[in-house]
Amino acid sequence: xxxxxxxxxIDGETADVGTAGELVTALDVLQGNYDRAVLEQLRPxxxxxxxxxxxxxxxxxxxxxxxQLYLIEALGPRLVDVVQRAxxxxxxxxxxxxxxxxxKLLETLGPEGLRILIGSAEELAGVLEWIYGASDxxxxxxxxxxxxxxxxQSGYELSLVLYSLDRARxxxxxxxxxxxxxxxxxxxxxxxxxLLRALPAELSKRLLTHFTKDQLWAIxxxxxGWGYLYNYLEAAEAAYLSDLLEVNDAx
Amino acid sequence: MPNENIPAWTRDPNKxxxxxxxxxxxxxxxxxxxxxxxxxxETPGGEALIAAMDRANVSKAVIxxxxxAKLWAEYDREYPDYYLANDARCxxxxxxxxxxxxMVRALPAEKQQRLYPxxxxxxxxxxYAIRDVERLYAQYPDVWxxxxxxxxRHDDLTALTYGDAARANHRALWPxxxxxxxxxxxxxxxxxxxxxSKSDHPVYLYELEExxxxxxxxxxxxxxxxxxxxxxxxxxxxxxGRLLDQYPQLVVDYSWIIYDVSICxxxxxxxxxxxxxxxxxxxxxxxxxxxxxxxxxxxELQRYDVFLDQLSEEARENVCWxxxxxxxxxxxxKV
Numbered sequence: 186x187x188x189x190x191x192x193x194x195i196d197g198e199t200a201d202v203g204t205a206g207e208l209v210t211a212l213d214v215l216q217g218n219y220d221r222a223v224l225e226q227l228r229p230x231x232x233x234x235x236x237x238x239x240x241x242x243x244x245x246x247x248x249x250x251x252x253q254l255y256l257i258e259a260l261g262p263r264l265v266d267v268v269q270r271a272x273x274x275x276x277x278x279x280x281x282x283x284x285x286x287x288x289k290l291l292e293t294l295g296p297e298g299l300r301i302l303i304g305s306a307e308e309l310a311g312v313l314e315w316i317y318g319a320s321d322x323x324x325x326x327x328x329x330x331x332x333x334x335x336x337x338q339s340g341y342e343l344s345l346v347l348y349s350l351d352r353a354r355x356x357x358x359x360x361x362x363x364x365x366x367x368x369x370x371x372x373x374x375x376x377x378x379x380l381l382r383a384l385p386a387e388l389s390k391r392l393l394t395h396f397t398k399d400q401l402w403a404i405x406x407x408x409x410g411w412g413y414l415y416n417y418l419e420a421a422e423a424a425y426l427s428d429l430l431e432v433n434d435a436x
Numbered sequence: 437m438p439n440e441n442i443p444a445w446t447r448d449p450n451k452x453x454x455x456x457x458x459x460x461x462x463x464x465x466x467x468x469x470x471x472x473x474x475x476x477x478e479t480p481g482g483e484a485l486i487a488a489m490d491r492a493n494v495s496k497a498v499i500x501x502x503x504x505a506k507l508w509a510e511y512d513r514e515y516p517d518y519y520l521a522n523d524a525r526c527x528x529x530x531x532x533x534x535x536x537x538x539m540v541r542a543l544p545a546e547k548q549q550r551l552y553p554x555x556x557x558x559x560x561x562x563x564y565a566i567r568d569v570e571r572l573y574a575q576y577p578d579v580w581x582x583x584x585x586x587x588x589r590h591d592d593l594t595a596l597t598y599g600d601a602a603r604a605n606h607r608a609l610w611p612x613x614x615x616x617x618x619x620x621x622x623x624x625x626x627x628x629x630x631x632x633s634k635s636d637h638p639v640y641l642y643e644l645e646e647x648x649x650x651x652x653x654x655x656x657x658x659x660x661x662x663x664x665x666x667x668x669x670x671x672x673x674x675x676x677g678r679l680l681d682q683y684p685q686l687v688v689d690y691s692w693i694i695y696d697v698s699i700c701x702x703x704x705x706x707x708x709x710x711x712x713x714x715x716x717x718x719x720x721x722x723x724x725x726x727x728x729x730x731x732x733x734x735x736e737l738q739r740y741d742v743f744l745d746q747l748s749e750e751a752r753e754n755v756c757w758x759x760x761x762x763x764x765x766x767x768x769x770k771v
Contacts, residue, residue: 188484195453195455196454200458204731206729206731207731210731210732211455211458213446213447213735214453214457214458214734215455216447216448216449216451216453217447217453219453
């Protein structure tokens with residue numbers, strides 16, 4: 186396919202740019218002194234020029250934070266067409282070093298863009314893996330409670346996302362979902378084991394208090410099930426759960 | 437194989453910056469060292485290459501694939517795109533030659549004439565290597581202009597590649613060298629003169645010299661004069677001069693890291709290299725050593741201008757294109 190190239194002009198010199206590689210090369214030979222000027226000149230064509238998640242990654246990598254923000258804004262609602270998939274969003278977020286830029290990226294994708302990109306709990310966990318604190322919470326809020334409730338099909342899937350969050354954000358996610366919804370995700374001992382493993386002891390305890398002894402035994406099933414579960418638990422959690430189940434730790 | 441450590445790939449905000457390097461060298465030249473396929477065995481294609489050559493004032497190019505492919509390991513979530521991208525190993529990948537040959541054949545004849553493709557897709561530590569060379573010549577007799585770039589001693593790549601360490605004096609290559617001699621073909625080889633951990637003397641130079649001694653009628657080209665990432669030794673240009681003096685069939689190319697580390701550090705051409713180049717200009721080629729990323733051709737080759745400006749017209753013409761034309765031109769259809 187023929188590449189369409191767009192002219193740029195700096196200090197009386199001109200060049201044509203049609204791909205992300207050409208854009209980055211142009212920015213490089215300009216020694217980083219004209220990044221904004223080049224982006225401004227190409228603004229209407231940036232989606233075509235950057236073209237792919239690899240192109241976006243390569244371009245963001247050479248820009249200062251303020252120009253990263255400009256580029257993301259310039260891509261606007263078509264940013265999702267450039268990012269294309271959750272794995273690419275994960276990799277791009279992983280390499281950004283400014284929370285403000287990460288948040289701009291998430292906000293620009295918006296609820297709709299994020300929901301297009303993220304199709305599974307595993308993908309969401311990847312996206313959240315290398316962003317922190319407020320950025321995590323922003324992503325979850327943008328996705329929204331209804332979407333998240335549909336996304337998580339099991340306790341195991343929820344645990345994947347919980348591992349990517351700090352404790353405060355874990356609490357916020359559970360509040361967003363509601364304890365009843367979290368309980369409903371626990372289908373078997375594997376779900377319970379992974380949730381207890383992902384949550385800090387305090388939240389594990391709160392989760393367990395929502396179950397009756399009979400409900401817990403229905404999940405754990407038998408002594409083998411208890412043995413399986415036991416291997417995932419920290420000592421305090423094991424002691425607490427064994428009390429609820431009225432089993433001996435050593436069983 | 438340029439990376440971010442060389443000036444053409446790093447920014448200096450203290451410099452004014454200019455779009456001019458995108459147009460390449462002021463001297464029209466043959467890029468005598470260009471990988472048309474990358475380490476994951478992908479190529480932007482022949483038309484993209486020719487377009488990039490046109491924008492960068494490159495009349496012709498000596499192109500080849502890469503004889504090794506980087507493994508996307510089961511344990512790697514992100515795909516690698518360079519041999520140093522992660523810890524995964526590399527393996528020999530014969531199909532690279534088919535990618536190159538088909539890419540060339542898809543071009544119109546006048547564009548094919550601007551490319552000198554070399555074949556490299558065989559395991560240089562396998563005594564079946566000659567069989568693979570003969571097969572590829574039989575399959576694409578109108579395509580090839582020679583053999584290379586053989587990746588032999590090669591900084592971290594040697595350690596990352598499955599199998600024996602490839603080296604210029606490996607006996608599996610003897611029949612390949614003989615084949616090249618029989619058909620008067622050039623053999624471009626990457627053979628580091630030393631190991632990355634040994635920079636006080638060239639511990640692997642004898643491997644190269646053994647091949648040079650045993651095959652006096654084989655036309656060898658030593659890529660980037662045997663230098664590589666973290667590979668350097670004292671008296672480099674003297675050593676290269678000695679090799680050129682000792683082995684009349686040897687040619688070297690100036691490409692990649694040798695230029696920035698030794699020939700023209702900090703953009704200042706070194707007198708010893710200028711003298712050497714004047715003396716042996718008919719045995720020296722210039723190359724970019726780009727691994728695809730053709731959009732970098734311009735700045736990559738333009739950086740040579742400060743050195744080329746210092747040469748006599750005769751020497752400059754030789755290193756810019758005449759040597760490459762003599763070494764790589766006229767070889768198609770010899771087998």
